[in-house]
Amino acid sequence: xxxxxxxxxxxxxxxxxxxxxxxxxxxxxxxxxxxxxxxxxxxxxxxxxxxxxxxxxxxxxxxxxxxxxxxxxxxxxxxxxxxxxxxxxxxxxxxxxxxxxxxxxxxxxxxxxxxxxxxxxxxxxxxxxxxxxxxxxxxxxxxxxxxxxxxxxxxxxxxxxxxxxxxxxxxxxxxxx
Numbered sequence: 001x002x003x004x005x006x007x008x009x010x011x012x013x014x015x016x017x018x019x020x021x022x023x024x025x026x027x028x029x030x031x032x033x034x035x036x037x038x039x040x041x042x043x044x045x046x047x048x049x050x051x052x053x054x055x056x057x058x059x060x061x062x063x064x065x066x067x068x069x070x071x072x073x074x075x076x077x078x079x080x081x082x083x084x085x086x087x088x089x090x091x092x093x094x095x096x097x098x099x100x101x102x103x104x105x106x107x108x109x110x111x112x113x114x115x116x117x118x119x120x121x122x123x124x125x126x127x128x129x130x131x132x133x134x135x136x137x138x139x140x141x142x143x144x145x146x147x148x149x150x151x152x153x154x155x156x157x158x159x160x161x162x163x164x165x166x167x168x169x170x171x172x173x174x175x176x177x
Contacts, residue, residue, distance in 0.1 A: 008090065
């Protein structure tokens with residue numbers, strides 16, 4: 001018998017983020033404010049309903065939500081789910097401690113990047129490199145060490161500082177003869 005049960009729910013992060021940015025933290029909050037059925041909003045959040053109807057047009061309720069949240073409809077749904085709902089947005093797994101540690105405690109787990117995310121990451125990296133290029137070499141090095149910009153683990157402020165040379169007293173180098 002496994003020790004733990006993990007329940008996973010997938011939500012439309014595009015819509016959820018737009019809602020949260022406007023102060024609505026759930027389907028019921030948005031429903032009360034917009035007058036749109038909470039069930040309809042829930043289905044859109046759970047990706048059970050799509051933005052596009054079977055006739056190929058954007059659903060009226062999706063347009064109303066987009067207008068209410070002051071967003072373009074295209075920014076409320078992941079591209080792959082604009083016209084394809086999820087078959088299910090829930091999963092349950094039974095796992096033991098080792099599997100929990102693998103799922104939650106690995107430090108460098110990387111999921112494959114979607115093309116848009118890869119482009120965004122490349123644009124960010126280019127902007128960062130442009131900014132760093134404006135700095136003096138020592139400033140660049142300190143920032144790279146402090147924030148791990150060179151792929152290494154970030155260091156503390158103290159660890160990034162080089163020991164300063166001290167000035168020896170004048171009599172240190174005199175001969176005792």
